[in-house]
Amino acid sequence: MAHIRIARAFWPAAAVAGALALAGCSQGDGGSAAPAGSGDRAPSSKAGEPAKGEVAIPEGVDEGTRQIYVSENATAACMRKKGFTYTPRVAGLAAAASPVDGQDYELAKKYREKFGFGFFAPAVYPDDPTVSGSMAHEALEANPDRAYLDALSPAQRKAYDKAMGTAKQLASGKKVMLPGCVKEGIEKGYGPEKSQVQLDREHTENEEQDRAAKQALNGDPKLISLAQQFASCLRDEGMAVTTTQPTAIGDMVKFATAKLTPSSGVQNMDKDDARAKLTQEIGIARKDLECGKKFRAAYFPKLAKHPFSGMTG
Numbered sequence: 001m002a003h004i005r006i007a008r009a010f011w012p013a014a015a016v017a018g019a020l021a022l023a024g025c026s027q028g029d030g031g032s033a034a035p036a037g038s039g040d041r042a043p044s045s046k047a048g049e050p051a052k053g054e055v056a057i058p059e060g061v062d063e064g065t066r067q068i069y070v071s072e073n074a075t076a077a078c079m080r081k082k083g084f085t086y087t088p089r090v091a092g093l094a095a096a097a098s099p100v101d102g103q104d105y106e107l108a109k110k111y112r113e114k115f116g117f118g119f120f121a122p123a124v125y126p127d128d129p130t131v132s133g134s135m136a137h138e139a140l141e142a143n144p145d146r147a148y149l150d151a152l153s154p155a156q157r158k159a160y161d162k163a164m165g166t167a168k169q170l171a172s173g174k175k176v177m178l179p180g181c182v183k184e185g186i187e188k189g190y191g192p193e194k195s196q197v198q199l200d201r202e203h204t205e206n207e208e209q210d211r212a213a214k215q216a217l218n219g220d221p222k223l224i225s226l227a228q229q230f231a232s233c234l235r236d237e238g239m240a241v242t243t244t245q246p247t248a249i250g251d252m253v254k255f256a257t258a259k260l261t262p263s264s265g266v267q268n269m270d271k272d273d274a275r276a277k278l279t280q281e282i283g284i285a286r287k288d289l290e291c292g293k294k295f296r297a298a299y300f301p302k303l304a305k306h307p308f309s310g311m312t313g
Contacts, residue, residue, distance in 0.1 A: 053080055055088045062307045071189025075164075078181035082163045086181070087144040102250065102289055102296045112289055116281030117254045123266040123274035135267065206309060213306035217246050220302060226295040233291035239284070246299060247308075253288040257281055 054073040057066055072088035079086035099107030100118055115121040115131065122133035129136040143149070152160060165180015176193075177183035187193070194202075217223060223246040230249055231241040243252055260281075266274060 053077070053085075053087075055090050060304065064309070067189045069189075071185045073185075074188035075181045075185030078184045079163060082181070084160050084163055085145060085148050086164070089144075100254075100285075102292060103300045105289070105293055105297070108289055109286075112285040113282060116278055116285040117257055119258055119261050120266055120269075120274050120278040120281050123269045123271065124278050126267065133266070210308040213308040214247050216306045217299075217302060220246065223295070223299055223302065226298055230292045230295040234288070237287045237291065239287065246295075250292060250296060250299060253284060257284055 053076050055069065057069040061069075069088070069090060072090055076086045076088050099111045100115075102108040111118075115125075118132055121128075121131045122135075122137075125131045126135045128134055129139075131137055149157070149160070163181055165178050165182045165184075167175050167177055167182075177186065224244075227244045227246045227249050231244045234241050234253065239253060240256070241249075241252070242256070243249055260277070262269065269277075
């Protein structure tokens, strides 16, 4: 069900790769405006709410996703203390956790009735920033602080880059983070940098936990029965069934529909053609949602007890 859990032990590989991307966003020509931000952490208006400039961590997310939110919020807080603005980059996570997966039936119904699974929607709604893959969404996700950065003078931009910190590649090929807010954010989210031996050991442990989690879900009698009912309903609707595994059937129709999109992408499609394709996609997505309603209602609570890395399907 588009369940994504970031591997528990990927500092520094993925974390440094993300930091490199962030550092790349801070390069460019400067302007003349002074940096914004007082550097003071604004208190939440209510207990449990995020501070100003931070994003709330969604309820029920797995540990890997929580770590990313914590890391991004810590980077933003660090930059505010130094007098700069930094917007946490979690747009991609929000898209990954969108209601399309059917965990919340009512939200999924509302989403799918307009966007289907979200494959052809970017071509029909290119100016909607809430549509993952649309031009508006990609522009926002690429760097929400672009206007702010463009307004900095060369000297201010240099100070901003230093405050952020950069990734440096050693002669050995290993990438390390220099002191700065990105490094501070990563360490608050994931803990201090680990040795390769530690990372390898945790990776092995994670793989074993993932195998156990999948076995528990795919061997659950109730889920097996509901998956069979799900498959039978799909066949009655004229759709092909390629798997009845509980960990895969929830995304089966979505993945099959994804293959209908052009290899070159959908953004350059003729809008009328894209709209016709979206109408077809919406019909398929609605049937999939209805057929899998009982299955998903039982699957997601059990998935929360047996989470695993990667995507289902």
